[in-house]
């Protein structure tokens with residue numbers, strides 16, 4: 208039945224929309240690589256967008272920025 212084909216197409220489109228509206232921007236991280244000294248810093252307490260982290264090796268502080276794609280960026284504070 209042609210009607211059913213249309214229904215399936217609409218269902219697939221809805222699923223795509225849901226995937227696009229994921230929570231990646233709210234992703235939290237449990238470690239980071241220091242942009243200054245490249246040391247890997249494990250964090251017991253996870254951190255997310257807008258939170259400050261400090262490198263345990265060189266002492267530099269950064270502000271975490273999580274993009275919509277869920278990628279972590281660190282800006283010197």
Ligand SMILES: [Zn+2]
Pocket residue numbers: 241242243244245246262263264265266267
């Ligand atoms: Zn460092």
